[in-house]
Amino acid sequence: SWMEGRSTPMIFSACVREWNNVTFSDIISTVEFNHTGELLATGDKGGRVVIFQREPESKNELFSQGEYNVYSTFQSHEPEFDYLKSLEIEEKINKIRWLPQQNAAHFLLSTNDKTIKLWKVSERDKRPEGYNLKDEEGRIKDLSTVTSLQVPVLKPMDLMVEVSPRRLFANAHTYHVNSISVNSDYQTYMSADDLRINLWHLDITDRSFNIVDIKPVNMEDLTEVITAAEFHPHHCNLFVYSSSKGTLRLCDMREAALCDKHSKLFEEPEDPSSRSFFSEIISSVSDVKFSHSGRYLLTRDYLTAKVWDLNMESKPLETYQVHDYLRSKLCSLYENDCIFDKFECAWNGSDSVIMTGAYNNFFRMFDRNTKRDVTLEASRESSKPRAVLKPRRVCAAGGKRRKDDISVDSLDFTKKILHTAWHPTENIIAIAATNNLYIFQDKLNSEMH
């Protein structure tokens, strides 16, 4: 396994997206590779989507392979105002999902709190030339010189990437959309908000079907919200959604049109000895992801990442401590609202390693086979291009401190890594650290080519 050895072979590849004047709108809010990994999309709080493309292989330059450069940038969402409810609708991109490729163009869904949009990203390398009644600059020709009809001819031109809006899926969510997920049938997708999940046909924008509704008749009885939802990668009828109570529900759409009744409920019984005021908050699931095989589920709560087997509902198969040293600091994390941060998680291509973010621009990886784990840092100060990333270690309060260890008290809680993505087949990862996007790849991966 690539994580073996004393130093991790992850090398710093490129820091491709950064702005000198950091504004709120530059903060990256989602990262997503497409199905081949050739493209990587990020969304930010300013409603923009930036797409990166992997550079084609070059034999001359060492390490040149695997670099991602900006392919296209476009404004996906604009701030809006809901006049009926006197509510501002932020332009922040909550999620991006790529559609399976169907022709030479690429398609992605992007969503803010309310509206989901389908975008087409395509290339054009020809343009028509030749008018009958004017020249190419638009000047009207002297008609006495025009004696025959001319049909325009297509001439090659510099490659141009065009992004065009294809569909707008609006007015279906009363609450904030937290997830979108494309079905393996290639024709439907779902969108989940705090209380409901809707099913859409990709070609139909004027109606969607509600498949889950957990809104109580009386909102005062509300005890739990939906935090994330995802379709099974192969079985078109299965999907999972997670809740703020730390549970996962697997639903089978074959059984009924409404999936209010789940097929399976994954829940870990609470340990009464560790119960505290924060128990419920920190057990809220912030992200759920099916493994590529479809057999396992990866969830993230505030302190841990868990792997569940679809065949075992009673407890997780594996539990990984992401930053257990924060357990003693929950009180101050509650006061500065950090305890409500929603960390996402990711699988590697072979489902053997999982990755998730932490504070101080740290992110964690866990090898499921060797049970090794590593803490790495995404920052420009600590990583030079093509240098090997050094593992970091946080020393718990009162613990024995070694050289280079960072004390819990000196962690920077404003630098958090919430969004990460793993290339679908290779060991290339994308890490969003506030306004910076870091792409790292495993050394082996780059040397092999």
Add this chain to the structure above:
Amino acid sequence: EEKRAGPASTLYCADGDDSLYPIAVLIDELRNEDVQLRLNSIKKLSTIALALGVERTRTELLPFLTDTIYDEDEVLLALAEQLGNFTMLVGGPEYVHCLLPPLESLATVEETVVRDKAVESLRKISQEHSPVDLEVHFEPLVKRLASGDWFTSRTSACGLFSVCYPRVSSTVKAEIRQHFRTLCSDDTPMVRRAAASKLGEFAKVLELDYVKSDIISLFTALASDEQDSVRLLAVEACVSIATLLPQEDLETLVMPTLRQAAEDKSWRVRYMVADKFSELQKAVGPEITKNDLVPAFQNLLKDCEAEVRAAAANKVKGKRLNIMLPFIRLIQYTNQHVKSALASVIMGLSTILGKDNTIEHLLPLFLAQLKDECPEVRLNIISNLDCVNEVIGIRQLSQSLLPAIVELAEDAKWRVRLAIIEYMPLLAGQLGVEFFDEKLNTLCMAWLIDHVYAIREAATCNLMKLVEKFGAEWAQNTIVPKVLGMANDPNYLHRMTTLFCINALSEACGQEITTKQMLPVVLKMSNDQVANVRFNVAKSLQKIGPVLDNNALQTEVKPVLEKLASDQDMDVKYFAQEAISVLPLA
């Protein structure tokens, strides 16, 4: 220096008299920035082609169009459609294959409607290919699409097999069958769905032996696909396949799959079986229907998913009633959605059953449904009353009908109230004027002061229809006094309702009632303190003007309109002036 010129004298066609200027404009607008202009040019593509002649159309226009697939969907759709009718414009059937490249690129775009149109045009021009051209040009195109990298092209290929199969040699036929087989087991569900949806059509052009050997195995495979969306399409194909096979083969070749579909784990597949039930029944014939389909159907009526039960309930009509009745009774105790679907078809059964059976079996059900807690169920019964009326007469129902109507008329949901208003004229016609005056008139008048405008508007329209049914005299005695009385209501919205009623009723009531009873009220309202009422007076006068006699128009209407035309309020002025200009005032 720019030189502006009109149609140039030098732009002449080969035959010398038609100016080519308009054509030049059309060609230039093929690449205009305004999508409407591009669309307009594409729709006149035949004009352009005609002016260019067949040779230039083939060598210049079509290559340009082949690469124009970057455009908006509506332009591409128009292009795909045009090319289906282009054979003569490229030089007739001999050159029809020139149309294949642009259609081939249109058949790979992501937009389903465009692709479908391109396939439709390809199917159309395939008929214009000679058998040789079909093998030399068309069939290779189908193969290219079928083995394309992108699933858009492979889905398009599925629609083309059936048009070339009957006209090619047996070697090519074998290849086509192989390609279709490959697509039926494609990796992407999109392609398998396309193949499943064309399976029936392809089966129809195949030789019976191949239907039995090839199609049945593909059908069985698709019907047990892992994707629900593929399996449910196999149910549709089942109808066509069953019609092709001799009766004795159905049991072994089709029925196991169909039985399996009726019990599929996915409700969507079972829904499809319920929805296609009538077609399936016809396709498999009476014997299998009796032994197999009816029990399956009975299960679908009891399905655990309401959508399936509703679909099945909708197909109840036309089934043998002795089989269905127990289940119809059963449904009474289930889901609202199903009851409502059943309510909408159950009334239709009475015509099939005849008088005695209806009274014995269905009447109790109707009565129970009229008391159902769900307004939609009651409404569906009431809206289909005319079928029952023909068979047993509505009187049988009137005692139960009235409470149901009254309750719906006062339902808290205005859409329910609106729905029942729409059936009032029908009910009035069937129940007769006496019953109406006695029981329903009050309701109709109450709707006029409903707090929802849509209800007041519908109530006004309802009055008009009632007057058309019961006549002017009835209107004068029962409706007009009440309507006119509202002119003094303290609420200006109600006063306006009077005007709206007068607008609706004047024509049906005739000149006498309009002039003698309605006009004085309207004129008096011209002094109303609310401007909205005053400008509606102007609008009413314009509306009822043609019904009035000329004398009243000149002596009474004219002065009032003139007065309103100098009103302080600009809207009142506007509508008064409009009325003056429209009416024949001296």
